[in-house]
Amino acid sequence: MKTIRTLLVCTTTVLGALHISPACADTRAQLNLGPLQYTLTDLVTGDNLAPSLVWSSNWTLAANGNSKVQTGWSTTATGWGSTVYDPTWGPATTYWEQVNSPSTSLSATLAQGQQNVQVAGSLLQGIQLKQTTGVGNSIYTAAWQSTSFSLGANTQVSFEIVINSLVQSDANYGTFPGNSATNIIPSHAWINFHGILSAYGDAGSFSRRTTENVGALFGPQGENFEYASGPNVLRLTLQNTSDQVQVYQFHATAQMSVSDLAAPVPEPASYALMSLGLLGLVGVLRRRARREL
Secondary structure, eight states, rough: OOHHHHHHHHHHHHHHHHHSSSSOOOOEEEEEEEEEEEEESSTTSSSOOOOOOEEEEEEEEEEEEEEEEEEEEEEEEEEOEEEEEEEOOOEEEEEEEEETTTTTEEEEETTEEEEEEEEEEEEEEEEEEEEEEETTEEEEEEEEEEEEEEEEEEEEEEEEEEEEEEEEEEEOOOOOOOTTTTTOOOOOOOEEEEEEEEEEEEEEEEEEEEEEEEEEOOOOOOOEEEEEEEEEEEEEEEEEOOOOOOOEEEEEEEEEEEEEOOOOOOOOOHHHHHHHHHHHHHHHHHHHHHHHH
């Protein structure tokens, strides 16, 4: 009986110490790109050459990702008397999946999320990234199409792709420092979105990127967070001003990273539970010492 009682008290103490923040708080993010569209312009009229673009019949659809688990917090003192809190992370686990033409779609489940890429012929129809990240985790995912095209002489091509993003986050994150001017912490959750169009060939390299950074901040009692952006349009324009056909490698990429931080200090309820366990343990040890006397 004594052993069981001691075990229960110790278990209560340990649970109180380990109860950092509720595991039910999640950050859900979604990024959509597509469809890809383009228009051609004749740079030299009257040369009897129509503007032209020919897609390759070969392409690659791919997705990758990695995930890390938060191991704790580090603190850095600044020169003006404040303390900066930064999360520390364990090693990353990496994921990869790829298909080649004539496959017209890729559906992958990597790092607790879904990645989908669709093409029609050689033209990208859409990329979708969906991610659910729990407290104390950081996850990066990406998906893309790689292909090539031939751009006719004296031809301009203007690519356009529509981008939409969405973030929803729960608020049960526990107690964080940073409630005063002397403590500085990052957002409880932050999300980075990237949409990229790039092309490169003998005429040079060209790239356009759109980036969004979203930080989810919560009050002491916690508040749910939701953020939506779009539709936004990413554009990339190339000009072939030579009299020869030029070949370009082409990439359309979606990237998303989500970090959901665990509370660096126990919640008040955790302190109470830990204190109760310690008091019980002290009582058991005192009774045992009296009986031995």
